[in-house]
Amino acid sequence: MGSKSSSLNKIPNAQELMQETGFSAAHILRLYERFEFLDVDQRGELRPEDFGAIRELSMNPIGDRIISAFFSPGKEAVDFASFVRILAHFRPTETNRTRDGAQPEPANSRTRKLKFAFQLYDQDRDGKISREELLQVLRMMLEMQVTEEQLQSIAERAIQEADLDQDDAISFDEFRKSLEKVDIDHKMNIRFLS
Amino acid sequence: MHVNDQLHILVFGESLLNDAVTVVLYKLFESFLRLPSVSGLDVLLGGCRVLVVGLGGLFVGLFFGLVAALTSRFTSRAQVIAPLFVFLYSYLSYLTSEMLHLSGIMAIVTCAVTMKQYVEANVSERSKTSIQYFLKMWSSVSETLIFIFLGVSTIQDVHMWSWSFVCSTLLLCLIWRATGVLLLTAVVNKLRRNTVTFRDQFIIAYGGLRGAICFSLVFLIDDFPKKRLFITTTIVVILFTVFVQGMTIKPLVELLDVKRKKRALPSVSEEIHSRLIDHLLAGIEDVVGYWGQHYWKDKFEQFNKKYLRRFLIREDHQAPSSILRVYQELERRDQRGDEEAPPLVDPRSHSRPLLPEEMDSIRRILSRNLQNFNNKQTPAYSRHTLHQDATMDRTRKPLHRHQSLGERYTFNTQGEDEFSGSRRGRAGLSRSHTVTKKTQVCSMSPRPVLQDSSVPAATSQTRGLVDPKSSAARKEQISPQHQAPVGRTPKKQLSFVLESEKQQ
Numbered sequence: 001m002g003s004k005s006s007s008l009n010k011i012p013n014a015q016e017l018m019q020e021t022g023f024s025a026a027h028i029l030r031l032y033e034r035f036e037f038l039d040v041d042q043r044g045e046l047r048p049e050d051f052g053a054i055r056e057l058s059m060n061p062i063g064d065r066i067i068s069a070f071f072s073p074g075k076e077a078v079d080f081a082s083f084v085r086i087l088a089h090f091r092p093t094e095t096n097r098t099r100d101g102a103q104p105e106p107a108n109s110r111t112r113k114l115k116f117a118f119q120l121y122d123q124d125r126d127g128k129i130s131r132e133e134l135l136q137v138l139r140m141m142l143e144m145q146v147t148e149e150q151l152q153s154i155a156e157r158a159i160q161e162a163d164l165d166q167d168d169a170i171s172f173d174e175f176r177k178s179l180e181k182v183d184i185d186h187k188m189n190i191r192f193l194s
Numbered sequence: 195m196h197v198n199d200q201l202h203i204l205v206f207g208e209s210l211l212n213d214a215v216t217v218v219l220y221k222l223f224e225s226f227l228r229l230p231s232v233s234g235l236d237v238l239l240g241g242c243r244v245l246v247v248g249l250g251g252l253f254v255g256l257f258f259g260l261v262a263a264l265t266s267r268f269t270s271r272a273q274v275i276a277p278l279f280v281f282l283y284s285y286l287s288y289l290t291s292e293m294l295h296l297s298g299i300m301a302i303v304t305c306a307v308t309m310k311q312y313v314e315a316n317v318s319e320r321s322k323t324s325i326q327y328f329l330k331m332w333s334s335v336s337e338t339l340i341f342i343f344l345g346v347s348t349i350q351d352v353h354m355w356s357w358s359f360v361c362s363t364l365l366l367c368l369i370w371r372a373t374g375v376l377l378l379t380a381v382v383n384k385l386r387r388n389t390v391t392f393r394d395q396f397i398i399a400y401g402g403l404r405g406a407i408c409f410s411l412v413f414l415i416d417d418f419p420k421k422r423l424f425i426t427t428t429i430v431v432i433l434f435t436v437f438v439q440g441m442t443i444k445p446l447v448e449l450l451d452v453k454r455k456k457r458a459l460p461s462v463s464e465e466i467h468s469r470l471i472d473h474l475l476a477g478i479e480d481v482v483g484y485w486g487q488h489y490w491k492d493k494f495e496q497f498n499k500k501y502l503r504r505f506l507i508r509e510d511h512q513a514p515s516s517i518l519r520v521y522q523e524l525e526r527r528d529q530r531g532d533e534e535a536p537p538l539v540d541p542r543s544h545s546r547p548l549l550p551e552e553m554d555s556i557r558r559i560l561s562r563n564l565q566n567f568n569n570k571q572t573p574a575y576s577r578h579t580l581h582q583d584a585t586m587d588r589t590r591k592p593l594h595r596h597q598s599l600g601e602r603y604t605f606n607t608q609g610e611d612e613f614s615g616s617r618r619g620r621a622g623l624s625r626s627h628t629v630t631k632k633t634q635v636c637s638m639s640p641r642p643v644l645q646d647s648s649v650p651a652a653t654s655q656t657r658g659l660v661d662p663k664s665s666a667a668r669k670e671q672i673s674p675q676h677q678a679p680v681g682r683t684p685k686k687q688l689s690f691v692l693e694s695e696k697q698q
Contacts, residue, residue, distance in 0.1 A: 154462060
């Protein structure tokens, strides 16, 4: 444990981060190593190019969106704290931990996870997924497999199914409702070293 | 019984693998019998043998599955024999692995799983249906036969009975199953996020029915004085598990309120969002550098797509993504719900069904005097029509990609010339019904009404099944076209479509 705590010291605000996100010391350490690995020019922050260097990510159909999800709007770089905060969304949900009302909702709650996924669609942050935004994502995911008409039909159908207030866009609540049967807590987590 | 997917997979998978392992263990113990003494080394070797047999069977099955997939790629000309290939290759994989003293059952299972991925995409709808139903029938028959044999031998044979032996065997079987399930699920739960609940565990333990394999194996033991006793005991255990446990499991499932299977098909939006989340997770795993299950799944999918699918599936049948599949399935269901399709309708022709919105826009266009026919006609089964299926399949290929309008019509015009072209034209029709709300591409080709003189009995009867939705306006349009000679109709169709385009 001695070596761990000393390496933990070089991470700024390690204790706070652990408190806030619920990661253990081992996780934080591992993430820090990864952060340093990605940060090729040792600036202490990551830029989009650093993410782009990850080969598999560049092959991911929605890779660009994932990368931009790490950067808050307007900012060009992400520091370690923000990096960890984003990744905290993907921790397994602890269902039996009772929360008192004062604490802010933990990052890995179901709602926050859904919000993260929602923001992948909603690039202009207006709180709704418009048809165009849905089409963009569909195009990215389905690439060459479908014709343009089929794409339109699929998007049309998806909006029809989800859109309850008939405003031709999917709000966050509608999004959440359409995914109520899916076990998000199970789907959206990465089992870090436990 | 429609329990939740996880439980279903566990029970089903376990029973399959059980069969394989049973046979292997049986052979193992039989060979142990012959040895003068059994040392620790023998046991170890026995364990290795189980592994080898199991994995060997798996690879044999995989091999035959891939060969079958490759074969099915080329059977477009002879659709009737496609089901035959499926059956024969499965049986072949079984025989081969038995010949090599590997597990035949594992081979068959793996072969089937592999085949499904690729063969399903390659064969026509009809072949798929026939395979499905034939296999169902066949499996029912085999299972029934075994149990008939069981029943008959229960009554007929001379039994040797011993209360102590039978009861203790029965009791020990039940206890061992329960302990086995508990232990193994405890181990498995450590590695899983989604734990197997106690209820599920109970159902797994309770659902362990002994069946046909045990019965046949006991008969194969070399004769020894107490063989009759063994047979009797086996029969009792089988009867007990099958009848008592089998009959009571259904009320038990309901009593224990086991999580059931979600009835509804996932909606398209659910599918889309799930897919997005899958991609997201794979991406995050890449960021973190964690080679988790998403990473490997993604890698496998990429490999599958790049090499296996391209190689094993026919050119024009490259399977769509799951989103598209769900969407098409939903359309199909809507279609079936919307029209009371006559029972003669060929399920294959639903390959490009219409959305309700499409029907609306079609009607809109009809009112602008455009001919439009929805083809739902079933040709009578004959060798000729089979050949047309083949040509139809071939034509679907170009329609999958983006096409200029003119190009699409080139295919239609070519088609009109031959008799079989009429089918091809219809294929062009059915595929081109991709009208959306925005009606971007109105590629309606009027039905090639050239079944005038050269109409054989087969297709003439199909005219009776003309889609009831054809409006009166359309019918008026038919008559002038009736008279038109074959060659001229395509141009007329072209002009109609261009007209509608302008009107939009």
